[in-house]
Amino acid sequence: MDRVLVRSAMLRIVFVVLLVLLAAAGSAHAAPAEHAPARIAGALFTPVLEESGIRWNARWVLTPESAEELDAGETRALRFAVPLLDGETVEPTWGVAPLMENGRITGVLVDRAGKDDRTIAAVVHQRAAHTGAITLGAPVAAGSALQIIDGDLGAGTRYEIETGALFERGVGHVAPPGTSHAARAEARRLTGYDARVTGAAMYVRGEDVRVANGLTASVVTARARGHRGVVAVGVVFVALVLALFAAVRRLRHAAGVERADALLAAEVDALDGGKS
Secondary structure, eight states: OHHHHHHHHHHHHHHHHHHHHHHHHHHHTSOOOOOOBOOEEEEEEEEEEOSSEEEEEEEEEEOHHHHHHHHTTOOEEEEBSSOOOTTOEEOOBTTEEEEEETTEEEEEEEOGGGEETTEEEEEEEEEOOSSSEEEOOOOOBSSSOEEEEEOEEETTEEEEEOOSSSOEEETTEEEOTTOOHHHHHHHHHHHTOGGGOOSOEEEEEHHHHHHHTSOEEEEEOHHHHHHHHHHHHHHHHHHHHHHHHHHHHHHHHHHHHHHHHHHHHHHHHHHHHHHO
């Protein structure tokens, strides 16, 4: 009887130990706790062509509140407007790590070690062709802050995004409709972009990028832009010639009408003179 009791007690102990181990294993594989978001005031993304694609040098400028939270030792999630494309990778650096969700990189986790004043920097590698149209892999942050994608690729070549309802082309830049000069100036001041203005600045907001499900851009060379300029000048010249031709026709018609009126008036005067 004692042996039966001992065996029963041992089986219960083993069963409890197994339950504890299973619970520990389950917690080890559980999803990580949700991190509070890191909020940004601006960002700058600069492309550098590599043999296999593009290296995006990303610099996000945190709001003062988010910077203080990192200084307090907290970890924050800086989420992207859209997940990175398949094949895009984030270089792990001290204090900055890729945030993986459902098998895709949806942002970066940042802590105090990855912050320089209010700036978080990272490098994103994108596999892409150097010609034609591509989806830009710049890691634009989610939200409404105005961010800058520098489309300059050197030697007069640059990326140009498609404009439409979400973006409009201005003098030397592309931006969401209604973006003021002051807002663009503040974005440049925050990111230090003033010293490197190339005429290829694309001002974007994370919310617009999310609605567009990414930005499609084309590689445009200086020669292609020159050709487009020649075509535009030709179109303007033809339009002016047609306008002048139409004006001449109107003037001739008006002159003809005036001559006819004069002849008619002379005939009327002659008839009146004959009667008198």
